[in-house]
Amino acid sequence: MANTKILKPAENAHQYPLLIKQLLMSGPRYNPEQEIVYANRSKYTYKDLVKRIHRLANALTDAGVKPGDTVAVMDWDTPRYLECFFAVPMLGAVLHTVNVRLSPEQILYTMNHAEDDVVLVHDDFLPIIEGIKDQVSTVKTWIQLTDANQAGEVSFDTHGEYEALLAKADDHFEFPDFDENSVATTFYTTGTTGNPKGVYFSHRQLVLHTLSMAGSIGHFDEMPLLRSSSVYMPVTPMFHVHAWGVPYTATLLGIKQVYPGRYEPELLVDLLKHHKVSFSHCVPTIMQMMMATESIKTADLSNWHVLIGGSAMTKGLCDAAAKLGIRLYTGYGMSETCPLLSMTHLTPQDVTLPLEQQTPIRVKTGVAVPMVDLEIVDPDGKPVPHDGESKGEVVARAPWLTQSYFKQPDKGEELWQGGWLHTGDVASMEPNHTLTIKDRIKDVIKTGGEWLSSLDLENMISQHPAVAGAAVVGIPDEKWGERPYALITLKPGENASEEDIQKHLQAFVDSGDINKWAIPSQMRFVEDIPKTSVGKINKKLIRDQIQD
């Protein structure tokens, strides 16, 4: 460690710790009358948001919540959830955003593992809780959330209903200062094997992620994605990495926010049209669902910017969106990284191109955002050349990466090697610092001594006009080690044969994009491609199914 002039405690006595309460100051100051909308149900202003957060803090304190406790939430994407994003950590408690798409057994596992003290649960999830309640070990208090006039029927005692509790709570709470390294949030990431793993983020980490996002999203485009006149609607669950952290950023900047509740494609498109939404983020599947609705045909989409993450954005999806006037951006990160690591970077020259010609830039994984140190390395941890060809594992340093897995320090040791977080993603990097993810390390298809990217193949297959989606996995092969195997879904009313797809891929062989041996040996046309609870292709399940 360098022998720098470190401020002694007395010389640094008035240092303001980085706390989530600071993220709530500027938005309501800039735009006190700005709206926060709950689907087609209700709306209120930023001024109200502040009051409701104070009320919620009082209500939770009345319910027995103390600093250091864990408060779990099971809700759809609502302004209530946004209030919890602030009030729970601001109290000094830990917010556990429960993944409601997990199986009841997994939800039970995460509640017990996180040691939840209080759970806020929406009517729609009461049946799950009824089924597991007797095995929940640490929860002392249940609070009900409802979108009806009256909370749902429940067989056990609850502390009351959210709105009723807020109504009788005082609208001023004195939020304390505390150590910025206090845990603010936790949630569970599901691998394809084993139990879910808990990641956790401190106040400091969330503040820094928010500031970097505010400084980066949109400075590099013809229009900033988040500015005073923007309208933001998340289409990524709030339980999943705090909806990628964007609600914190939108609140910091005082931007209009529209929370859709449940993800019904027609509702989403209606909200989009009605509120002139300018910025959203979602996984490719949801984007496809929205683009397939009838009502989108009559929408003006020329001001809708969508950050795509979760899985790679295909050229096919980006082209189709461009035809509708929608601007898609790739965002890259993972649960462990809070999540933002890199995103599409368009130069002033790039944005003068016709939108359709921007696809090759938009489908890349983008450039690391401010404060992120990113490298691609070989199995020995040595950087590989940034030549756009060489492949290496993406590793990162940034001030907002999960430090380990909760109560599983051994797994954390796999995650962190040599001071860098190892993402498990394989990518190339161009001389201009643009990253392109090629595959998950474990999904790379090793055939004939070469590494073949399953993502590249999926991308190429999805460019066939009849294809809606594709998943490619490696299956064991005696001669070649592994051979690619493709699952394909077709667009409604479209038709294609295995031969059609092979012909389509042959064109990529002819143009030198892939080798002949990259064409999948086997294909299967299916109704649905198996996905994980957060919408990623479940390749482990596919491989298991093929084995069976």
Place this chain on the structure above:
Amino acid sequence: MANTKILKPAENAHQYPLLIKQLLMSGPRYNPEQEIVYANRSKYTYKDLVKRIHRLANALTDAGVKPGDTVAVMDWDTPRYLECFFAVPMLGAVLHTVNVRLSPEQILYTMNHAEDDVVLVHDDFLPIIEGIKDQVSTVKTWIQLTDANQAGEVSFDTHGEYEALLAKADDHFEFPDFDENSVATTFYTTGTTGNPKGVYFSHRQLVLHTLSMAGSIGHFDEMPLLRSSSVYMPVTPMFHVHAWGVPYTATLLGIKQVYPGRYEPELLVDLLKHHKVSFSHCVPTIMQMMMATESIKTADLSNWHVLIGGSAMTKGLCDAAAKLGIRLYTGYGMSETCPLLSMTHLTPQDVTLPLEQQTPIRVKTGVAVPMVDLEIVDPDGKPVPHDGESKGEVVARAPWLTQSYFKQPDKGEELWQGGWLHTGDVASMEPNHTLTIKDRIKDVIKTGGEWLSSLDLENMISQHPAVAGAAVVGIPDEKWGERPYALITLKPGENASEEDIQKHLQAFVDSGDINKWAIPSQMRFVEDIPKTSVGKINKKLIRDQIQD
């Protein structure tokens, strides 16, 4: 302190400290070929910037600089200075930005007080150094900076010339990680009494100030002030609060930067025109000088946005700028605050107004930027109402405020009271959170039991068409306690009498803006109004001169 779940060291082992080296990552990644210009002399790219910073670190290390040492710079506003902004702190050393406008005695005082180890000095300041060198107590090494082919003649030994040292240095330096609370920069702020006081900022503070600035400047306007296609030219000395921290922000975002060297108005306007500068910042005096040049008449100024700070922006200046199409913004802060605390906030509705009608919004002190907690308080430290009328002292909390004065902890205790930094400024706050500075506490004129804002009076006088500038101070008066006294400068070729000014002010009395007793009892027309070394009106000197 709340009993939160604080991460134990083992649970937080991979936390990335906030270091200035992180501010240098994203800009060169986003725009490696982006230009950094030195007046009409030379230019290079961001790629070159990175290499030169690495070379400088090697050159300084060769010159004996170690972590914890202090490296002073005496230079004009140049890309060299920008290189020092990064290389010196990234080494773990402290950058002392010497105020070259101080008297030689004061420069000597600051060098000895800061305990400078190495000084980088431009030819133009060698005469100062020749005069004080024998009394400089800690400096071991001198490095010369020049804009000529050969460095200036000097009577003592130097380590060499900057460019020559860089030319022979290696372009890779392994910058270490260290404690984010290490001092990164220091400089001296001059009051009107006593010796200059040293403020200091840590790596952490500068990183956070930069991130907040990146997230705030320009999200709240029709066009972001700092975005990919912006061109930035500072017109505030780099020795003065790191040119308000904007060079760090511009570098973070990869924006084109134009460094003007010396502040010759014609040169500044030429650079402005040639490079289509879109963002600058300066004090009102410099703005006036630039607006008075011949060449500005042929410039397209419709894309020039200027942040005005240092002293209050008058309505007269803002109106005159608007007539030329220039957009002025008020920025508020001080040396002790790194400096940004608040800035003009325009809503999407505000910017639809004709520019001339935006003046009343632009001349206000603005809204606190993200992460700044700001209050106005009475002498007991209690908040006064936010009604746009009540006056209180501005106090602040933010993660980037100087913690004390170097080796003067007693002065730091005056600065920090009750956990808040006391600015010494008196202001009112509107219900919509807009701040308006009324005066310095010590410049408020106490007359007949009322507090009269000297700034308000100066503003009103300056709206007279013949007036170029005004300074109002309180002078002792037996009957009223104090009475206002005005110094006035007239525009070239214009004329006005004391009676004209009184008539002009009477209109404000008639409209109820001020009371009759606010009209200055005495006025004097002068050639120049005394200013401090950073361009503020020197009211102490004016009061002293009047007493004499």
